[in-house]
Amino acid sequence: MRLAAVAxxxxxxxxxxxxxxxxxxxxxxxxxxxxxxxxxxWSFTDQQPLIAIETRxxxxxxxxTILCVSSDGKLYVMARHAPTKRWVxxxxxxxxxxxxxxxAIYEGRAVRIDAAQDDxxxxxxxxxxxxxxxxxxxxxxxxxxxxxxxxxxxxxxxxDPPEAAS
Amino acid sequence: MRRFxxxxxxxxxxxxxxxxxxxxxxxxxxxxxxxGWLRGEPASELPDDWSFANRDPYLLxxxxxxxxxxxxxxxxxxxxGRIHLLLPGFFGDGLKRRLDDDPRVRVSIGGKLYAQVAxxxxxxxxxxxxxxxxxxxxxxxxxxxxxxxxxxAHGAELWVYRLEDPPAP
Numbered sequence: 423m424r425l426a427a428v429a430x431x432x433x434x435x436x437x438x439x440x441x442x443x444x445x446x447x448x449x450x451x452x453x454x455x456x457x458x459x460x461x462x463x464w465s466f467t468d469q470q471p472l473i474a475i476e477t478r479x480x481x482x483x484x485x486x487t488i489l490c491v492s493s494d495g496k497l498y499v500m501a502r503h504a505p506t507k508r509w510v511x512x513x514x515x516x517x518x519x520x521x522x523x524x525x526a527i528y529e530g531r532a533v534r535i536d537a538a539q540d541d542x543x544x545x546x547x548x549x550x551x552x553x554x555x556x557x558x559x560x561x562x563x564x565x566x567x568x569x570x571x572x573x574x575x576x577x578x579x580x581x582d583p584p585e586a587a588s
Numbered sequence: 589m590r591r592f593x594x595x596x597x598x599x600x601x602x603x604x605x606x607x608x609x610x611x612x613x614x615x616x617x618x619x620x621x622x623x624g625w626l627r628g629e630p631a632s633e634l635p636d637d638w639s640f641a642n643r644d645p646y647l648l649x650x651x652x653x654x655x656x657x658x659x660x661x662x663x664x665x666x667x668x669g670r671i672h673l674l675l676p677g678f679f680g681d682g683l684k685r686r687l688d689d690d691p692r693v694r695v696s697i698g699g700k701l702y703a704q705v706a707x708x709x710x711x712x713x714x715x716x717x718x719x720x721x722x723x724x725x726x727x728x729x730x731x732x733x734x735x736x737x738x739x740x741a742h743g744a745e746l747w748v749y750r751l752e753d754p755p756a757p
Binding site: 500502545548554556557558559562572574 | 729
């Protein structure tokens, strides 16, 4: 009985914070490895359908697989149903993140932006990358949906260079 | 050392047992993780208009194309009376590859299971009105005007299937 309890706790901890990053839809813990310098142009991420983000929780580092899009050389990451996501809550509390993109690790600072604008270039880049369409008009909707509106609440973060250590 | 080995064994059993249960006996996908046979009551008749399904944000779809049953929670839209599946490549193409082998599926709506056949939609003229509500619902982006497919450098495609009634036996 005690062995099963220990195994269960170990399994939970291993899945939640094992030092191997996320595996598909299963969250992971901290990335292993050193970070590379922050690139000036993130457009190379267009080749990566999915990337992993590592956030700093209160007790443990937490990592998940997310979508990303580059626009004008900058990198943006999105969270659907954002208020319910643990990684989003972590980022709001502490914006320091690490990204694993194609085997390389980069440090950054996640800054929430207001993506709501007509013909948003980020929204258009997102649709081009993930839906495979070019649209005449695209408008990102910000803020929580009105009662009765079943759309997702999407938050967009821009990844800025990390703040220099003081 | 022996204790550590027992912990590792227990860990493997817990994770493996849970994964086996989720994959086969959970009655459907568990969150984003694909499952096995869908649980529900087989429907005695098929509706002519599937618009009632749009009240749900996702559709549970089961394919028995390969040895093990496979079910997933997918994006969809009932459009012009028929259900359309929208399968994005970035979430994995598990269902898409199965549909290519065997287009017969079962879908679960309101606890009832309906047999359908998935047919790929390739006509770009249908894309705009079909995608606009889904993109708004899932990504909070409103689109309007002309929509045209573009080739993606990384191959994150979106596959669209329309569900039709199976041929009468």
